[in-house]
Amino acid sequence: MGNIQEERTSSPKQTLKRKYRGSEFDDPMKRLTRKLSLIPSRKELPIASARDKLLQEVRDNSVLIVVGETGSGKTTQLPQYLHEDGYCSKGVIAVTQPRRVAATAVAGRVAEEMGVQLGEEVGYSIRFEDETSPNTDIKFLTDGMLLREALLDPLLRRYSVVVLDEAHERTLHTDVLIGLLKGIHKSRQEDLRIIIMSATLDFGKFQAFFQGAKAVYIQGRQYPVQVIDPLQGRQYPTQLMYTSESMEDYIDAVLRTTFQIHLEEEAGDILVFLTGQEEILDMERLICERVKNLPKEVDDLIPVPLYSAMPTELQAKAFEPAPKGARKVVLATNVAETSLTITGLRYVVDTGLAKARGYNARTGIESLLISEISKAQARQRLGRAGREGPGKCFRLYTELKYEELKSAPVPEIQRCRLATVVLQLKALGIDNILNFDFLDPPPQAALIKSLEMLYALGALDDEGKLTKDIGLRLARLPLDPQGGRVVLSAAAAGCTQEAVMALSVLGSDPLFYTPREKQAEAAAAHARFTSSDGDHVSLVKVLREYLGKSLVRLARPNQNFVLGEGAPIISPCSCSPGPGA
Numbered sequence: 001m002g003n004i005q006e007e008r009t010s011s012p013k014q015t016l017k018r019k020y021r022g023s024e025f026d027d028p029m030k031r032l033t034r035k036l037s038l039i040p041s042r043k044e045l046p047i048a049s050a051r052d053k054l055l056q057e058v059r060d061n062s063v064l065i066v067v068g069e070t071g072s073g074k075t076t077q078l079p080q081y082l083h084e085d086g087y088c089s090k091g092v093i094a095v096t097q098p099r100r101v102a103a104t105a106v107a108g109r110v111a112e113e114m115g116v117q118l119g120e121e122v123g124y125s126i127r128f129e130d131e132t133s134p135n136t137d138i139k140f141l142t143d144g145m146l147l148r149e150a151l152l153d154p155l156l157r158r159y160s161v162v163v164l165d166e167a168h169e170r171t172l173h174t175d176v177l178i179g180l181l182k183g184i185h186k187s188r189q190e191d192l193r194i195i196i197m198s199a200t201l202d203f204g205k206f207q208a209f210f211q212g213a214k215a216v217y218i219q220g221r222q223y224p225v226q227v228i229d230p231l232q233g234r235q236y237p238t239q240l241m242y243t244s245e246s247m248e249d250y251i252d253a254v255l256r257t258t259f260q261i262h263l264e265e266e267a268g269d270i271l272v273f274l275t276g277q278e279e280i281l282d283m284e285r286l287i288c289e290r291v292k293n294l295p296k297e298v299d300d301l302i303p304v305p306l307y308s309a310m311p312t313e314l315q316a317k318a319f320e321p322a323p324k325g326a327r328k329v330v331l332a333t334n335v336a337e338t339s340l341t342i343t344g345l346r347y348v349v350d351t352g353l354a355k356a357r358g359y360n361a362r363t364g365i366e367s368l369l370i371s372e373i374s375k376a377q378a379r380q381r382l383g384r385a386g387r388e389g390p391g392k393c394f395r396l397y398t399e400l401k402y403e404e405l406k407s408a409p410v411p412e413i414q415r416c417r418l419a420t421v422v423l424q425l426k427a428l429g430i431d432n433i434l435n436f437d438f439l440d441p442p443p444q445a446a447l448i449k450s451l452e453m454l455y456a457l458g459a460l461d462d463e464g465k466l467t468k469d470i471g472l473r474l475a476r477l478p479l480d481p482q483g484g485r486v487v488l489s490a491a492a493a494g495c496t497q498e499a500v501m502a503l504s505v506l507g508s509d510p511l512f513y514t515p516r517e518k519q520a521e522a523a524a525a526h527a528r529f530t531s532s533d534g535d536h537v538s539l540v541k542v543l544r545e546y547l548g549k550s551l552v553r554l555a556r557p558n559q560n561f562v563l564g565e566g567a568p569i570i571s572p573c574s575c576s577p578g579p580g581a
């Protein structure tokens with residue numbers, strides 16, 4: 001781990017530039033050389049031979065559903081084809097991703113393939129980071145950001161094409177966008193193209209929702225839709241392995257499998273799917289300890305964490321090549337499940353588990369629970385290997401277990417708190433939320449609970465309309481309504497900074513780090529930060545210290561147990577409470 005102070009101060013733009021080929025790519029000639037060098041591999045992608053037919057389908061259909069194998073080239077190539085076909089003369093091409101790590105990484109790759117500087121013709125927009133310019137033609141953005149843009153531009157007029165990628169994930173924001181896009185489509189049939197895309201999509205549902213929209217499949221014939229071309233889906237074969245019996249301790253199974261790959265398999269990096277930050281940091285430490293016991297002649301094995309709460313600049317480390325003579329093992333949550341290509345990666349270890357949101361409408365409490373993934377997710381995980389050469393995927397569960405998994409994840413809208421979405425829909429002028437055209441309607445009880453909560457916060461008046469002094473301002477804040485309400489009240493009480501600090505920490509993964517076998521030691525270290533004024537004040541205290549001089553010391557694990565090495569965990573929360581606050 002290098003100098004943490006320096007990493008924190010480098011801007012995401014600098015980091016992505018570094019990651020997406022560094023300062024030499026400020027030089028147009030070098031960018032051109034790189035672009036030309038990538039053309040042959042682009043031409044070999046399965047989607048390349050379907051290019052013209054695909055573009056024809058887009059011309060003929062204002063809503064198109066594109067299903068194609070992982071790695072066939074949907075995310076990186078289709079936006080470029082649309083660009084080449086002139087769609088940017090009429091507006092910007094928006095490509096949504098459920099996760100910010102995918103939005104930034106794919107934008108970097110597409111900029112590289114087009115030979116342009118990231119942030120110019122190709123850019124990205126994620127919460128708190130806008131890397132676009134007036135020249136941007138192709139914009140990758142999280143689904144949440146597009147929803148937020150709709151608040152200011154309800155018909156999304158600046159876009160000529162909206163591509164909803166990885167639609168199978170059915171995130172809350174994707175589902176709401178789909179409902180909104182259906183309405184927008186009615187007003188903009190002539191000048192807007194909507195493309196819904198995934199490798200593992202139950203497209204029948206989407207077709208029905210968009211009244212018989214066309215679906216095209218880029219491989220195989222098992223689906224009753226038009227086959228564009230009998231393409232080879234994934235470019236390279238991926239060998240799939242299951243365990244012969246179920247694993248009692250998946251952490252132990254991950255460790256054993258990782259070292260087995262390291263000691264027995266050919267060169268190539270490893271991607272392990274774990275469930276959360278703490279587990280990842282634990283695994284990082286366990287791997288480091290074991291590596292010390294490896295014989296001298298064995299290559300080094302370097303663990304690299306990747307989870308959503310990490311700042312973009314640290315996430316970028318997962319994409320950097322391992323040093324010569326070493327193998328990298330990326331320890332990731334499901335943020336690495338879709339859209340990503342990690343250069344050099346050949347092996348995937350899939351625990352079959354992920355943290356998923358669960359919601360109890362009766363209590364109004366939302367929680368993150370470790371749950372089994374779906375078959376669609378398992379296929380996406382497998383799809384991270386075999387993208388640059390043959391791969392192997394080790395599923396740490398039995399084949400029977402795989403067969404028992406649900407085919408697709410339960411839509412997030414049916415298992416999470418809906419207050420933010422309800423607030424946004426109200427701000428979009430959709431007053432009758434219960435009648436909104438959802439792809440899968442959320443439970444009424446959850447909607448009603450959210451309306452009650454917004455009323456209690458003062459965001460809605462007695463008639464259920466958005467209040468100007470609170471509701472409208474809350475809708476504009478990049479925070480959930482409760483957090484936003486805290487900021488508005490804190491502004492009135494003169495303690496905005498402290499409130500924002502406490503919210504930032506609360507909105508991130510757990511701040512304190514407790515290794516399994518050092519719980520007492522960790523608790524003693526954590527006690528140093530405890531304030532008798534309560535948990536929130538303690539959190540502000542930790543953050544102050546973190547931001548202050550003792551940053552480097554705090555960031556070392558095993559002393560304060562506050563942060564894992566290289567894992568600053570505070571999500572930026574630079575919101576302003578808005579005029580009048």
Ligand SMILES: Nc1ncnc2c1ncn2[C@@H]1O[C@H](COP(=O)(O)OP(=O)(O)OP(=O)(O)O)[C@@H](O)[C@H]1O
Pocket residue numbers: 045068069070071072073074075076077109198199235338339340341342343383386387388
């Ligand atoms: N950053 C990158 N570095 C190297 N190769 C890349 C990179 N991004 C994409 N590729 C290559 O392009 C191929 C297609 O990637 P792309 O993300 O467009 O596929 P996809 O069909 O959208 O897959 P998925 O459904 O998994 O998102 C990859 O398999 C890989 O060979």
